[in-house]
Amino acid sequence: MKLKLLLAGVCISLSCANFLSAQDKDLLFSPEGIAEIHITLADGKTIDDIKNEKQDPANYPGKIKATMTVNNSAASTYASTEFYTGNILIDGRGNTSWNRAKRPYNIDFVGEDWETANPAALLGMPACDEWALLNFWVDRSLMRIPLAFYLGQHMKGMAWTPRGRYVEVWINDDYRGLYFVSEKVQRDDNRIDIKKLNAESTDLSGGYILEATPRDGGKSTAIETATQIQSGGYDINFVFKYPKPKNVTNDQRMWIKSYLDEFENVLRGDNYKDPENGYQKYINEESFIDWTILHELSKGVDNLFHASVFVHKDRNGKLNMSAPWDFDLSFCNSGVYTEEGNWVKTHRWFGRLNQDNRYAQKFIARYEEFLPLFNQIPEILQANYLQLEEAGVLEREHQKYPKIIDEFVSDGEGRRTPTTYKGHVQFLSEWTMSRNNWIYINLGITNEEKGQRMKQIHPVIRIMDPEAVEDLRSFEVKVMRSEDSNNNKYTYSWNNGSFENVSTRRIAEKGKYWVKIG
Secondary structure, X not given: OEEXXXXXXXXXXXXXXXXOOOOOHHHOOOOOEOEXXXXXXXXXXXXXXXXXXXXXXXXXXXXXXXXXXXXXXXXXXXXXXXXXXXXXXXXXXXXXXXXXXXXXXXXXXXXXXXXXXXXXXXXXXXXXXXXXXXXXXXXXXXXXXXXXXXXXXXXXXOOOOOOEEEEEEEEOOEEEEEEEEEEOOOEOOOOXXXXXXXXXXXXXXXXXXXXXXXXXXXXXXXXXOOOXXXXXXXXXXXXXXXXXXXXXOHHHHHHHHHHHHHHHHHHXXXXXXXXXXXXXXXXXXXXXXXXXXXXXXXXXXXXXXOOOEEEEEOOOOOEEEXXXXXXXXXXXXXXXXXXXXOOHHXXXXXXXXXXXXXXXXXXXXXXXXXXXHHOOHHHHHHHHHHHHHHOOXXXXXHHHOHXXXXXXXXXXXXXXXXXXXXXXXXXXXXXXXXXXXXXXHOOOOOHHHHHHHHOOOOOOOEEOOHHHHHOOOOEEEEOOOOOOOOOOOOOEEEOOHHXXXXXXXXXXXXXXXXXXXX
16 A cells, blocks of 8 residues: 655645535534633733632632623624623633733633622533633644544543633733633533532432542542552542532542542452453443543643543442543643554553453444544644634734744754644644554554554654745655564555655655555
8 A cells, every 4th residue: 555645846735634614514613603702800900910829829819800791703603692791700720821921711600799600601502600711822723622622522431521612802902812711620410410419418429520630738638549550650649629629528538539449459459350340330431431532542741640630420320531621732732742652541540441351342442433533633623724714813813922833842853843823733633643543553452453454544644844845845754653663564664665664754855755554
C-alpha cells in the first residue's frame, strides 16, 4: 500500500480531511453560531478587581456583583428564550490558566437579592445557576476543549459530558475575545444525576462526586486510597466535589473511602477477575472503557489522576468514571508530543483492568465502534474553523491578543509550531488522526495482528510547519514510527530506502513522495 504525496508548486493539504462547509451543523461545537456575552461589573469595579481564590486566598474579596446580557451576534441564530439577562456573581477560576492576559471565570446566575440562585437555560443548554467561562490561551487551535466535549457526548458509556458553546465576551465594554461557556461539574438532574446526600441521610452509599487532585496536606476533606495499583504508581488523592467539603460528615467520608479501598484491594487480588466478587462488583465498566478511550486518544497531561479526573457513585450504584474535563494541554499541546505509546490505558486502575482479557476485548471492540466518529475528526475541525473564520472571530482574537499566535513556541521536538490559526488546526487534525492510527494498530496483540491492522489504515503525513507549505518553502514532515524494532514484521518507510524507519524528513523539492506500509 502506498500513499502518494504530490508537490507541484501549489499548496496541497496532506491530511485525510474532506473539507465541509461550516453549515453542516451536526459537526459544529456551536450549531447556532457564536453569541455575545456582555458583563458589566457593579459598584465601579474593574476587571482587575476580579480575583481567584485558589491563586490568592489571602486577598480574595469574594465573588463580585455584575450584570450579564447574552444576545445574538451577526453570526448566531439562537432563540430569545436561550439568552440570559440578569444579575450574576463572577470570580476567577483555573490554575496556570489564570496567569494569562485572557483569564477564565466562574459565573453564578443570581436573583435580585444577589444571593438566591437563579437557574436559567443558556444557549441550548439545560437550566443551571453555575457556569464556567473557559479561556483559550495555550490552545492556539481554539478547539481542544470543544473537540473533547464533542467526542465525549457521543460516547454514551459515560453518564455525562459537559456541554459548551463558543461565545465572544465583553467586560465593562472591553472586548475580551473568544471563550467557551460551559457547564460545570456538579450534581444536577441534567448533569451528574445522582441522589442527594446530606447530614441527615441514613443511606451512605451515595451519591458522591470525587475529584482526583494533588496531595492537599492531609485536609479532612481528602480521601486517600490505601495502596498503589501497579508497580511504580502513586496513591490517588481525592477531594469531595459533592457533597461540598464543608458539608461532608465523617461517616460519609469513611464510607466512600472504605468502598474505594475495598475496590482496590479486590482489583489487586488474585481473584480480581471473578464475575461475582471481583472488580465487576464495584465499577461500571462501560464508563471506565469510554473514559479511557477518550483520554487515550487525547493524551492529556492533566488526566493521569493528579488533576481534573472525576468519579461518581450513586446510591446503591457502582463507581463511574465521570465528567471528562480539562483538555487544553491535550492532543499534543504539552510536554507529551509523540503520537506513539500507551497513556491512561496502562495507568493505575486501568493497567490492572486491561490485564483481564475479557475487559481488554471489550475495550478493543468499543474502540472499533468509535472509529467512524474518530475518522470524522478532520471534518469536524475544518467545519468549526470555517465557522470561526467566516464570523470574523479569528481576526478579532488576533487583534486583541497578537502574542498568542505570533510568539515563538517550540513543540518539544525542536521545531517551531504553526503561526496561524489555520496551521494550528491542521496540526491538531493530523496529530489526532496519527494518534488514532497508532492506537488502532496496537489494539492487535501479536506482531502479525498489528501488521494486518496497519494495512487497514491510511497513514498520516504530518506537516510540522504548514506555513512553509503555503509559502512554497521547504518543510519538514513526520510519520508515525514503527513499534516493532525486533523483526520488522510491520513498519512505515519512505520511498527512499535510506530513510527506512526514520519518522521525519525535510521536503525541499517538487516531486513524488510516498510512505510505504510493509
